[in-house]
Amino acid sequence: MKSRTIIGVSKKMQTAVRHLATLRVLRNLIIAVANISLFTLHSSLLSSCDREPLELYKQGDSKFKIGYDWSKYGNPPEDGIYWMYFKNGDSLTKSDATHNVDAEYRNDLENGFYKMIVMTNTLSYYTDRQNMSFYYTDDFEKMMAVSRTEDITDMNAWDAGRRYLKEPLQIGVSVDSFNVERASDELIFYEYDKDDDTGTSEDSAINVIYPMTTTLTIHVKVRGINYLKHPSQGGVEGYITGLADGFYFSQKWRRSQVGDIKLKYGKWRLEEYEESSSTRADEPAGYKVGKVAIDIQTFGLPHGRELLAQRTDKSNFLMLHFTRLNDETIDFSYDVGKMIHYEGDDGTLEATFDQADVALQLDLEIDASTVGDDAVPTIPYTQPKGTGAFDAEVEDWGDDQNVDVPM
Numbered sequence: 001m002k003s004r005t006i007i008g009v010s011k012k013m014q015t016a017v018r019h020l021a022t023l024r025v026l027r028n029l030i031i032a033v034a035n036i037s038l039f040t041l042h043s044s045l046l047s048s049c050d051r052e053p054l055e056l057y058k059q060g061d062s063k064f065k066i067g068y069d070w071s072k073y074g075n076p077p078e079d080g081i082y083w084m085y086f087k088n089g090d091s092l093t094k095s096d097a098t099h100n101v102d103a104e105y106r107n108d109l110e111n112g113f114y115k116m117i118v119m120t121n122t123l124s125y126y127t128d129r130q131n132m133s134f135y136y137t138d139d140f141e142k143m144m145a146v147s148r149t150e151d152i153t154d155m156n157a158w159d160a161g162r163r164y165l166k167e168p169l170q171i172g173v174s175v176d177s178f179n180v181e182r183a184s185d186e187l188i189f190y191e192y193d194k195d196d197d198t199g200t201s202e203d204s205a206i207n208v209i210y211p212m213t214t215t216l217t218i219h220v221k222v223r224g225i226n227y228l229k230h231p232s233q234g235g236v237e238g239y240i241t242g243l244a245d246g247f248y249f250s251q252k253w254r255r256s257q258v259g260d261i262k263l264k265y266g267k268w269r270l271e272e273y274e275e276s277s278s279t280r281a282d283e284p285a286g287y288k289v290g291k292v293a294i295d296i297q298t299f300g301l302p303h304g305r306e307l308l309a310q311r312t313d314k315s316n317f318l319m320l321h322f323t324r325l326n327d328e329t330i331d332f333s334y335d336v337g338k339m340i341h342y343e344g345d346d347g348t349l350e351a352t353f354d355q356a357d358v359a360l361q362l363d364l365e366i367d368a369s370t371v372g373d374d375a376v377p378t379i380p381y382t383q384p385k386g387t388g389a390f391d392a393e394v395e396d397w398g399d400d401q402n403v404d405v406p407m
């Protein structure tokens with residue numbers, strides 16, 4: 001972690017400080033002359049010395065600027081930012097949420113060393129939506145977020161008795177530290193790098209906001225997709241196992257504990273739909289091939305299984321539950337631990353992979369290229385529920401009326 005410092009000294013002592021600065025220059029000059037022979041003797045050894053900062057005194061307000069870098073997260077949130085300060089191991093200092101997504105100035109902090117967590121919103125914002133819980137919120141090193149769970153209590157459900165992780169809301173986090181030292185005389189001491197000329201009238205911390213959730217996109221090729229109910233009407237459901245149930249703030253790591261996430265029927269969509277060109281005997285005329293897809297929010301893969309090389313086939317399991325036009329169901333399942341890919345991981349990334357980078361896009365595709373041609377979900381020919389190949393509906397005839405019929 002980077003550490004930044006703001007130091008203040010007296011406005012009343014401004015003149016004295018200038019004299020002190022002059023004396024310091026004279027003292028340094030005398031020391032330099034006295035040691036010039038020593039420097040000459042060892043010049044070859046001193047050629048790589050560290051550069052010393054140029055010390056200056058300036059008068060002004062002791063402000064600390066907290067800036068935000070959204071390059072990793074993507075875009076700033078709509079509802080604001082939230083800070084938490086842990087001062088010298090003391091109790092947590094919390095701030096109100098703000099809509100200032102570029103930077104915030106603080107001049108009300110007491111002297112001391114601070115550990116800081118910046119979130120994309122308040123803890124209550126997430127907990128009020130009943131999908132996440134936060135633990136150890138007064139302990140900088142242990143603080144974590146965990147998905148809440150939901151149980152399937154309907155004993156008639158196809159997945160009766162299962163427990164699922166709720167999908168987390170998108171959340172970003174930055175972890176940093178800084179030091180504040182301010183005297184009561186309101187004269188501020190700054191250190192400038194005389195070689196880089198990086199001195200400014202304020203100290204600042206630029207916080208890179210890392211996303212702690214990722215979007216997992218699942219694509220499934222389906223033969224006989226026209227014999228399914230439409231995805232929006234419950235034609236596809238399922239679940240996937242082996243996903244992290246939370247993350248640790250200070251490490252920016254996913255938890256190693258895992259759970260299952262339900263692939264709810266209302267979230268699936270139809271992506272492709274075309275006539276089959278196959279000559280297979282089990283594909284009659286009019287048989288169509290298409291793809292269904294779903295996006296879910298998750299904390300991603302658990303710590304230690306981010307890389308493709310760290311997983312086995314059985315690290316993750318996918319269950320697909322299809323409902324046909326006649327309301328009959330059919331299931332397909334796959335071990336997909338080696339099929340899930342983080343964006344940019346082609347299997348060659350090494351174990352030094354930055355944990356903060358695992359919030360990239362996750363993809364899983366069930367197709368002939370991944371499971372083999374015969375294992376692609378195939379839906380048998382199905383007529384719609386009812387009589388015949390289509391459902392005939394007759395509108396209401398209305399009230400009885402007497403009608404004269406000429407004879």
